[in-house]
Amino acid sequence: MKHNFKRIESKWQAKWEEExxxxxxxxxxxxxxYGLVEFPYPSGAGMHVGHIKAYSSIEVVSRKRRMExxxxxxxxxxxxFGLPAENYAIKTxxxxxxxxxxxxxRFSEQMRSVGFSFDWERVIDTTxxxxxxxxxxxxxxxxxxxxxxxxxxxxxYCPSCKVxxxxxxxxxGKCDICHSDVVQKSKDVWYLRITQYADKLLEGLDLVDYPExxxxxxxxxxxxxxxxLVDFGVEGIDEKxxxxxxxxxxxxxxxxxxxxxxxxxxxxxxxxxxxxxAIKAYRQECNKKTEFERTQLVKxxxxxxxxxxxxxxxxxxxxxxxxxxxxxxxxxxTGAIMAVPAHDQRDYDFxxxxxxxxxxxxxxxxxxxxxxxxDGEMVNSGFLNGFTNKKDSIKRMIEEIExxxxxxxxxxxxxxxxxxxxxxxxxxxxxIVHCEYCGDVAVPYEELPLRxxxxxxxxxxxxxxxxxxxxxxxxxxxxxxxxxxxxxxTDTMPQWAGSSWYFLRYIDPKNDDFLAAEEKLNYWxxxxxxxxxxxxxxxHMIYSRFWHHFLYDIGVVNTPEPYAKxxxxxxxxxxxxxxxxxxKGNVIDPLDIVNEFGADTLRTYVLFMGDYGAATxxxxxxxxxxxxxxxxxxxxxxxxxxxxxxxxxENKLHKTIKKVTSDIEDMKFNTAIASMMTLLNDIxxxxxxxxxxxxxxxxxxxxxxxxxxxxxxxxxxGEGFISLAAWPQFDPAKAVDATKxxxxxxxxxxxxxIVIPTDADKDQVLAIAKANDLVIRAIGxxxxxxxxxxxxxxxxxxxK
RNA sequence: GCCGGCAUGUCGGAAUGGCAGACGAGGCAGACUCAAAAUCUGUUGGCGGCAACGUCGUGUGGGUUCAAGUCCCACUGCCGGCACCA
Numbered sequence: 001m002k003h004n005f006k007r008i009e010s011k012w013q014a015k016w017e018e019e020x021x022x023x024x025x026x027x028x029x030x031x032x033x034y035g036l037v038e039f040p041y042p043s044g045a046g047m048h049v050g051h052i053k054a055y056s057s058i059e060v061v062s063r064k065r066r067m068e069x070x071x072x073x074x075x076x077x078x079x080x081f082g083l084p085a086e087n088y089a090i091k092t093x094x095x096x097x098x099x100x101x102x103x104x105x106r107f108s109e110q111m112r113s114v115g116f117s118f119d120w121e122r123v124i125d126t127t128x129x130x131x132x133x134x135x136x137x138x139x140x141x142x143x144x145x146x147x148x149x150x151x152x153x154x155x156x157y158c159p160s161c162k163v164x165x166x167x168x169x170x171x172x173g174k175c176d177i178c179h180s181d182v183v184q185k186s187k188d189v190w191y192l193r194i195t196q197y198a199d200k201l202l203e204g205l206d207l208v209d210y211p212e213x214x215x216x217x218x219x220x221x222x223x224x225x226x227x228x229l230v231d232f233g234v235e236g237i238d239e240k241x242x243x244x245x246x247x248x249x250x251x252x253x254x255x256x257x258x259x260x261x262x263x264x265x266x267x268x269x270x271x272x273x274x275x276x277x278a279i280k281a282y283r284q285e286c287n288k289k290t291e292f293e294r295t296q297l298v299k300x301x302x303x304x305x306x307x308x309x310x311x312x313x314x315x316x317x318x319x320x321x322x323x324x325x326x327x328x329x330x331x332x333x334t335g336a337i338m339a340v341p342a343h344d345q346r347d348y349d350f351x352x353x354x355x356x357x358x359x360x361x362x363x364x365x366x367x368x369x370x371x372x373x374x375d376g377e378m379v380n381s382g383f384l385n386g387f388t389n390k391k392d393s394i395k396r397m398i399e400e401i402e403x404x405x406x407x408x409x410x411x412x413x414x415x416x417x418x419x420x421x422x423x424x425x426x427x428x429x430x431x432i433v434h435c436e437y438c439g440d441v442a443v444p445y446e447e448l449p450l451r452x453x454x455x456x457x458x459x460x461x462x463x464x465x466x467x468x469x470x471x472x473x474x475x476x477x478x479x480x481x482x483x484x485x486x487x488x489x490t491d492t493m494p495q496w497a498g499s500s501w502y503f504l505r506y507i508d509p510k511n512d513d514f515l516a517a518e519e520k521l522n523y524w525x526x527x528x529x530x531x532x533x534x535x536x537x538x539x540h541m542i543y544s545r546f547w548h549h550f551l552y553d554i555g556v557v558n559t560p561e562p563y564a565k566x567x568x569x570x571x572x573x574x575x576x577x578x579x580x581x582x583x584k585g586n587v588i589d590p591l592d593i594v595n596e597f598g599a600d601t602l603r604t605y606v607l608f609m610g611d612y613g614a615a616t617x618x619x620x621x622x623x624x625x626x627x628x629x630x631x632x633x634x635x636x637x638x639x640x641x642x643x644x645x646x647x648x649x650e651n652k653l654h655k656t657i658k659k660v661t662s663d664i665e666d667m668k669f670n671t672a673i674a675s676m677m678t679l680l681n682d683i684x685x686x687x688x689x690x691x692x693x694x695x696x697x698x699x700x701x702x703x704x705x706x707x708x709x710x711x712x713x714x715x716x717x718g719e720g721f722i723s724l725a726a727w728p729q730f731d732p733a734k735a736v737d738a739t740k741x742x743x744x745x746x747x748x749x750x751x752x753x754i755v756i757p758t759d760a761d762k763d764q765v766l767a768i769a770k771a772n773d774l775v776i777r778a779i780g781x782x783x784x785x786x787x788x789x790x791x792x793x794x795x796x797x798x799x800k
Numbered sequence: 801g802c803c804g805g806c807a808u809g810u811c812g813g814a815a816u817g818g819c820a821g822a823c824g825a826g827g828c829a830g831a832c833u834c835a836a837a838a839u840c841u842g843u844u845g846g847c848g849g850c851a852a853c854g855u856c857g858u859g860u861g862g863g864u865u866c867a868a869g870u871c872c873c874a875c876u877g878c879c880g881g882c883a884c885c886a
Contacts, residue, residue: 172883331885674824
């Protein structure tokens with residue numbers, strides 16, 4: 001072996017750190033590049049190979065940018081608030097602070113051992129007071145603008161973790177942390193009005209360079225739909241029942257209404273409802289159902305008719321029954337629907353189960369069989385009869401109901417306001433005081449940070465009270481407004497709070513006066529390239545875009561969108577092709593790989609193993625292949641010849657420069673590495689390489705395997721660090737081939753290959769092709785009816 | 801049900817509509833070795849053939865084209881996300 005990788009890796013890691021060569025410079029004249037990777041949650045398990053792959057992409061881009069002369073900010077930090085540390089604290093009796101510090105130290109050490117070119121002077125930790133001070137500051141700004149509010153409503157609640165969860169944290173009806181079934185609970189909690197930014201979050205997608213699937217997923221999550229709000233009269237009471245519909249043009253086909261079991265109208269007019277006992281029983285039944293049961297029973301519609309109340313269709317004055325049923329959700333639209341069973345399958349199923357009328361208003365289906373949801377001619381619909389275009393009929397109906405004063409165009413979103421509250425200890429305290437006289441009062445900005453108090457017992461209350469509620473000295477305080485006795489909010493912020501703005505703090509991590517200085521924000525933002533996991537597309541990515549849009553609106557930052565470009569890595573699967581998990585015993589520890597094969601090998605392998613965006617199984621033999629490659633590169637210093645480079649070598653070298661340079665930008669790291677492997681094989685075949693060519697080669701390799709390249713650079717007498725040396729320039733003239741080998745087809749089938757001078761004219765090429773024995777044989781007695789020549793690519797003879 | 805993606809040797813994967821299988825792994829054969837590992841050399845899609853070469857071949861069926869892994873239509877199978885969203 002040429003080098004002891006352990007020795008050279010620690011040698012260069014120490015030198016880089018000592019000379020702080022990866023330090024980002026504020027306000028430099030160079031063009032800036034802000035590369036970002038999702039900062040880790042410092043778990044007790046240590047780093048995962050997935051972290052290595054996630055960081056390696058931007059690591060390579062950042063290293064290339066430095067060599068290209070950019071002022072690069074490539075920071076790292078820790079998203080350290082959260083339940084795992086707290087649960088571990090409850091289990092072991094250690095304070096989460098102690099556990100977190102230990103884990104951060106371990107993670108830092110591990111990341112250093114891989115040789116990532118982070119700027120270690122800008123490390124942030126979301127659990128430090130000087131950090132969460134600004135998380136609280138942003139919360140208070142939102143409170144000031146009415147975007148943070150308290151509401152008693154139905155929330156997702158995890159009975160196992162004993163916390164309220166946001167919609168984003170309970171996708172699929174499962175708790176994101178422990179995967180228990182989530183239940184609905186009526187609770188007084190804090191929300192952030194993210195729905196007010198729904199349109200901005202949608203429009204902002206036009207401004208950014210995200211992969212199409214990420215944009216789609218965010219659009220689906222926001223779930224904008226347009227339609228109309230229609231007011232139905234209710235017989236006997238002086239109040240309208242408003243529904244939301246995407247098909248107001250089917251209003252003539254309405255045969256009943258359905259409201260959610262939790263709809264407030266039920267309690268309000270309980271005295272008018274003759275069957276309240278049945279209603280109450282049904283409500284209880286719904287409450288007991290888990291999300292799983294509800295989705296399993298989609299076809300079997302249940303519900304109860306409201307006896308005593310009748311709806312009135314505003315378009316034709318018809319009386320229609322009103323039901324409660326759990327297929328209508330309080331959380332979407334108005335919690336009430338107009339049912340058009342002929343043209344909505346759910347309404348159809350319900351109508352069949354409850355014997356309601358089915359009136360066809362769109363021709364084209366067979367409503368004896370199922371609901372017809374396609375397009376067609378409007379019938380049984382008064383002034384809409386004869387309309388065939390959905391758009392037109394909807395528009396016409398909205399005009400009509402607006403004229404009548406019974407409805408208007410409306411917009412709905414699937415996204416709900418963000419339940420921004422956790423009944424746990426290890427999070428940012430919500431800086432609000434509840435005063436009997438003044439209501440919810442903000443803690444004054446100058447009193448931030450509102451510190452987490454020291455507690456002995458982190459166990460939450462049985463009904464989901466925060467551990468902070470038990471600390472009298474924390475809870476009892478004076479109202480900042482009137483000075484009378486008041487009580488502090490004891491909930492803390494959810495796990496996603498700190499990560500919603502962390503990329504701004506990297507820009508000015510030690511600023512005591514503001515979250516980051518204005519001129520520095522203006523210089524560095526937006527993040528030029530952000531890489532992370534697909535699992536964050538509808539959580540962290542939505543949340544942080546929301547916060548950034550808000551900060552833009554209040555003038556803190558100068559761009560609405562935080563991330564100019566986003567990419568996502570694919571999973572690394574276990575060697576067996578399954579997702580890595582402790583229970584399956586197929587987990588690869590990156591530190592084992594560093595120890596056995598070296599950091600350079602690990603880095604190269606995670607990028608070489610396959611398409612960066614695809615899930616790929618780990619393969620130990622392939623790791624050895626990468627190590628073999630790097631060792632063969634290192635051995636080139638023993639194959640040095642006197643310059644200058646041969647024309648053949650120059651040609652191959654410049655082709656590789658071109659390929660590696662563009663492949664890195666396209667995130668095609670696997671083919672970038674493959675092209676360097678090809679070059680290496682060619683050099684071995686040629687027998688030697690001159691010093692200057694070798695220097696160029698290792699510059700290309702440096703972003704991937706920086707330690708061995710630094711060592712070789714030193715050996716070759718290179719100046720300074722190769723990590724800061726200038727990126728090789730591609731010279732098109734040197735990559736030009738004198739001759740080309742191209743294929744010759746007969747009737748589209750390859751028959752032979754010929755060598756032609758590059759850019760030879762058509763006649764010359766065809767002459768060479770026609771002189772080829774194999775081509776002559778393939779054509780035989782037939783006549784050439786067409787001759788096709790694509791320059792430098794292919795010849796095709798069509799014969800008959 | 802809706803949205804998005806994928807399908808290529810033994811495996812991971814390459815291929816601006818122009819020589820399918822680059823590169824790596826694995827296999828096979830050989831060199832070195834007492835031996836193994838490591839290293840090095842050659843070889844490696846199927847079928848036929850001593851060979852030259854022929855022939856088939858990118859999930860399935862059709863289509864466009866001089867030419868299709870690539871474009872279009874229909875289907876099948878996997879993966880991810882959302883889901884009684886009115």
